[in-house]
Amino acid sequence: MLQPTAFLHGVWALASSDRGLAIVAIVVGLGGVLRGDWLFHKLYKREKQRREVQLREANTVVQSYAAFSRALQGVSLSDKQLTKNAAFALLSSFRLQQLLYPNYTPD
Numbered sequence: 001m002l003q004p005t006a007f008l009h010g011v012w013a014l015a016s017s018d019r020g021l022a023i024v025a026i027v028v029g030l031g032g033v034l035r036g037d038w039l040f041h042k043l044y045k046r047e048k049q050r051r052e053v054q055l056r057e058a059n060t061v062v063q064s065y066a067a068f069s070r071a072l073q074g075v076s077l078s079d080k081q082l083t084k085n086a087a088f089a090l091l092s093s094f095r096l097q098q099l100l101y102p103n104y105t106p107d
Contacts, residue, residue, distance in 0.1 A: 052100065059096040066090040 014020040069086030097104070 062093040
């Protein structure tokens with residue numbers, strides 16, 4: 001039967017040898033690589049969500065500006081065409097909606 005102290009001496013001898021240290025270094029390195037991979041997947045998922053939120057917010061701002069410019073035309077009793085700024089805001093809104101919903105079709 002193996003004595004506990006003999007077992008510990010064997011483990012200590014392996015751990016303090018070059019081979020044992022190499023095994024420990026490989027295990028620690030593999031753990032670090034797996035942890036880094038997990039963190040990058042998590043970061044990519046968060047980045048996709050953040051991009052969508054920013055596009056939605058920008059779309060809201062641009063649509064509000066276009067609507068406000070159009071409402072101001074009614075107050076000032078100007079012609080029925082959009083101003084350059086309002087037209088730019090409306091076209092920007094359309095582009096942001098295309099980025100948010102790439103598979104959307106007019107049908």
